[in-house]
Amino acid sequence: MSHDHAQHSHDHHDHHHGSDLSPVEARVRALESLLTEKGYVDPAALDALVELYETKVGPHAGARVVARAWTDPAFRARLLADATPAIAELGIGGRGGEHMVVVENTPEIHNLVVCTLCSCYPWPVLGLPPVWYKAPPYRARAVIDPR
Template sequence: MTHDHSHHHDHDHEHGTVLSDVELRVRALETVLVQKGYVDPAALDVLIETYETRVGPHNGARVVAKAWSDPAYRDWLLKDATAAIASLGYTGRQGEHMVAVANTPETHNMVVCTLCSCYPWPVLGLPPVWYKSAPYRSRAVMDPRGVLKDFGVTLPPEKQIKVWDSTAEIRYLVLPERPAGTEGWSEEKLATLVTRDSMIGTGLPKQPAEVAA
């Protein structure tokens, strides 16, 4: 999506891109807001660029990969997630107070916000629609095993499930278990196994065979 407001986004049309009805409405609203002086085009471009390239699950994947490969960093992350995450450059709104919870062979962690949609933007980007939905927010507490099944995750009956409720004061990041068969992998390669849902607890990391070249 281009943001050359002086050309009214003609760039897309020059290349024959067909915009959806939603995209057209967004463009029209953006144009009106800019023309009325309510929105600064430069500020809007910076905001969009931030969430497209700088903020997102790839940040959290890097945190997890480092924790998997560096025991000292893992210990730091579990003791002071805010500082450990900030050391990698991931700070900002919705990530001021972070707590990391580690999955183990005995315990699986899952995160929800029962009141609204508190979510760690600096490491996971913007929350998915389902995370903000009332059914997820209620069922994650009452029937976490059933919710995981809906996401395609079936855990052994003996594995305990802990549900963590994010608030305006604290946001959580799940540290999933490192998949077997990844000994000697670089942090960069390990990060390719980490999914957004595995850091919320509604999913698991990919297996090596899923990303092996």
């Protein structure tokens, strides 16, 4: 959304298109417009943030790491020994990926990941955490009854 568009979001034309938005989308659009008009949000910075989560971080990045581990035994060994630099070899890292740990599932062991304190989540390789991952019932049950 350009700055000019945000300033003219109150005209009838925009409201017509806004009627196609879900209630949540409409609320987000209204908040974005208001924050932009007041100078609290730079639309270009917001666009850059959205692009980051659409293209650079997310499950597709984690899939690249797993695929490389499947096809490159030396990389797999480095990944299990010290995940952060191994993942960085693929250009993946940054906030939320400073202290990566990789564990391997085997026929005997299947790992379940849960953060019982603050819902830590590896954003660079998985993107935004799902709502259930941060929910207290999941966090409590995963520890008490992981199966």
